[in-house]
Amino acid sequence: MNLPDAPSRPDAEADIQDVPIHRQHPAWMTLRRLFRHQLFLTGIGLFGIILAAAILAPIIAPVDPTKLAMRYKFRPPDGTFIFGTDNFGRSLWSRVIWGAQLSVVIGFSVVLLNAIFGTLIGALAGYFRSLDNGLMRVNDALMAFPAILLAIGVTAVLGPSTFNVILALAVVYIPRTARIVRSSVIVLREMEYVQAAVAAGAGHWRILRRHILPNAMAPLIVQLSFLFAYAVLSEATLSFLGLGAVPPTPTWGNIMAEGRQYMSEASWIITIPGIALMITVMGLNLLGDGLRDVLDPRLRIQQ
Amino acid sequence: MTALVSATGLTKHFAVRGGSFLRRHTTALRAVDGVDLQIRSGETLGLVGESGCGKSTLGRLLIRLIEPTGGRIDFDGHEITGLSTKAMRQHRRAMQIIFQDPYGALNPRMSVEDIIMEPLLIHGARADAATRAKVAEALRLVGLPARAAQRFPHEFSGGQRQRVGIARALVLNPKFVVCDEPVSALDVSVQAQIVNLLQDLQKELGLTFLFIAHDLSVVKHISDRVAVMYLGKVVEVAEKHAIYSAPQHPYTQALIAAVPVLRPQDRARGRRVRIAGDIPSALNPPSGCRFHTRCPHVMPICRVQEPALTEPAPAHHVACHLVNPV
Numbered sequence: 001m002n003l004p005d006a007p008s009r010p011d012a013e014a015d016i017q018d019v020p021i022h023r024q025h026p027a028w029m030t031l032r033r034l035f036r037h038q039l040f041l042t043g044i045g046l047f048g049i050i051l052a053a054a055i056l057a058p059i060i061a062p063v064d065p066t067k068l069a070m071r072y073k074f075r076p077p078d079g080t081f082i083f084g085t086d087n088f089g090r091s092l093w094s095r096v097i098w099g100a101q102l103s104v105v106i107g108f109s110v111v112l113l114n115a116i117f118g119t120l121i122g123a124l125a126g127y128f129r130s131l132d133n134g135l136m137r138v139n140d141a142l143m144a145f146p147a148i149l150l151a152i153g154v155t156a157v158l159g160p161s162t163f164n165v166i167l168a169l170a171v172v173y174i175p176r177t178a179r180i181v182r183s184s185v186i187v188l189r190e191m192e193y194v195q196a197a198v199a200a201g202a203g204h205w206r207i208l209r210r211h212i213l214p215n216a217m218a219p220l221i222v223q224l225s226f227l228f229a230y231a232v233l234s235e236a237t238l239s240f241l242g243l244g245a246v247p248p249t250p251t252w253g254n255i256m257a258e259g260r261q262y263m264s265e266a267s268w269i270i271t272i273p274g275i276a277l278m279i280t281v282m283g284l285n286l287l288g289d290g291l292r293d294v295l296d297p298r299l300r301i302q303q
Numbered sequence: 304m305t306a307l308v309s310a311t312g313l314t315k316h317f318a319v320r321g322g323s324f325l326r327r328h329t330t331a332l333r334a335v336d337g338v339d340l341q342i343r344s345g346e347t348l349g350l351v352g353e354s355g356c357g358k359s360t361l362g363r364l365l366i367r368l369i370e371p372t373g374g375r376i377d378f379d380g381h382e383i384t385g386l387s388t389k390a391m392r393q394h395r396r397a398m399q400i401i402f403q404d405p406y407g408a409l410n411p412r413m414s415v416e417d418i419i420m421e422p423l424l425i426h427g428a429r430a431d432a433a434t435r436a437k438v439a440e441a442l443r444l445v446g447l448p449a450r451a452a453q454r455f456p457h458e459f460s461g462g463q464r465q466r467v468g469i470a471r472a473l474v475l476n477p478k479f480v481v482c483d484e485p486v487s488a489l490d491v492s493v494q495a496q497i498v499n500l501l502q503d504l505q506k507e508l509g510l511t512f513l514f515i516a517h518d519l520s521v522v523k524h525i526s527d528r529v530a531v532m533y534l535g536k537v538v539e540v541a542e543k544h545a546i547y548s549a550p551q552h553p554y555t556q557a558l559i560a561a562v563p564v565l566r567p568q569d570r571a572r573g574r575r576v577r578i579a580g581d582i583p584s585a586l587n588p589p590s591g592c593r594f595h596t597r598c599p600h601v602m603p604i605c606r607v608q609e610p611a612l613t614e615p616a617p618a619h620h621v622a623c624h625l626v627n628p629v
Contacts, residue, residue, distance in 0.1 A: 025455070026411065026412060026455055026457070191407050191410075192402040192403075192404055192407040192408040193407065193408055193409055193410040193418075195363075195368055195400070195402070196400065196402065196408060196468075196471060196472075197421065197425075198368055199366060199368055199395065199398070199399055199400045200395060200399075200421060200422035200425050200426075200471075200475070201391075201392040201395035201396070201422070201425045201426065202421070202425050203388075206425070210410075210413070210421070211410050214410075214412045215410070215411065215412060
């Protein structure tokens, strides 16, 4: 570029004098607002309990959750057995904590698969109009099934296992994620900064990666945090119905299914995993609400 | 002077879907309908018209941000209609655009330096010190301090953002810049600064501008020639002074008459033209002359035959049956 020396422009001085000096990175500002948000902090706290239990499972629950000890069956929670024991005398503390690990692993895997394939499908459908109709009709067909019914159908066909549960939940939720990404991409594609990139000669890949996807992340992150909660809840439902991880592997769903028979005599067996599930879902929902308020203010509920 | 940009029969129809799910039909929205226009090297051509008359679409067609439905565009001696994306990239550095909305035109997740650097990176530069120096130079050129480079768009005012947009457009050293209502969204005091900046830059860099606006006084200030659009058609093109002192087309006359003047009693009497009603739909434009539904001088022929763009006076083109009786 061979631009001549710019002369001073006195008329511009009033306009440019207030150019800020302190750097404010948008990501840093978002983080600071998040950590001032009460709901978000509460959600992080609740979900943090479950996450810590899942990560620290081998340390805080050293007793094998599948070890039978008929002598100790139906012990109520006390000093020896923190959460009591079940009908086979297994430590409920160990079972619930290892169940938490499985729930977190499944939730995280479903979220990851959604982040990858939901973004991919949504971005392709939203950006390339020629692909939109085909992709979205398949999407609509999958979304026409009630979520849990479709998940039951997929696991019933594939057979019960942890991996199949992840697969089933991914199939159920990816169309929903793809729709959310697609709708953001359709709006962003028409932004003038995208036009400016086209005018500069940018290719599709650069436009998607630099201009569209970074700006489509906010609603996606919010969606994924709620999705984590749905995935944990659906996994518990599938295990409760006997379509999840195969017993004796402990999951909150199958502990509750077994505990259901002894609800009146040993109510702790079904209550404790239920409470764990409630804490997880509530924590993730609060966290999602906080993220939504900060990242996507247009969706904030009017108060 | 030779034409840097030349459009011949340029047409853009947008497909608008209508009807029910089962009986779907598409209608063509004639946003730009057979426009012939030359933009001379080094001049500023003002393009005016009501909202929705197709002036933004025309500006974007000329630099191929939108694919034309028909017609031909020549840029700097080369036909650019029909060029592949790859072949077009060579020409892109020479043609740039400045947008109306200073908020929507800058990616909120990129720093000013990244925004201005991107066109250079697309055209093969590496993100090194030399490229950063070019960004700093472009910032200085538009009157922004070097420290602005590390800031993000949300930290700036509208006028400052518009300067960033101008720096991005100029960093590739283009020949032709489409200014798509660059001051319409700004405060009046800032408008003057941006208009003056554009004029200074044009002189320093020898730029050619297509200046799209609906504010006739801004266009009068900055333009050499003015083109008037109505419903997808150019109805009059002439030197600025000819347009403002002796408008020929009744629509141009009405536009000029509608400009507020400081002393209304000084306004020339008898030439005052008023038009009523709204601009008709581009989905179903009127037959014959498109202005006949609102024209105060409408004649029977106007409803039937479309007037061609003729040259009743030297360098003054008008499309009207009054000026050029059949």
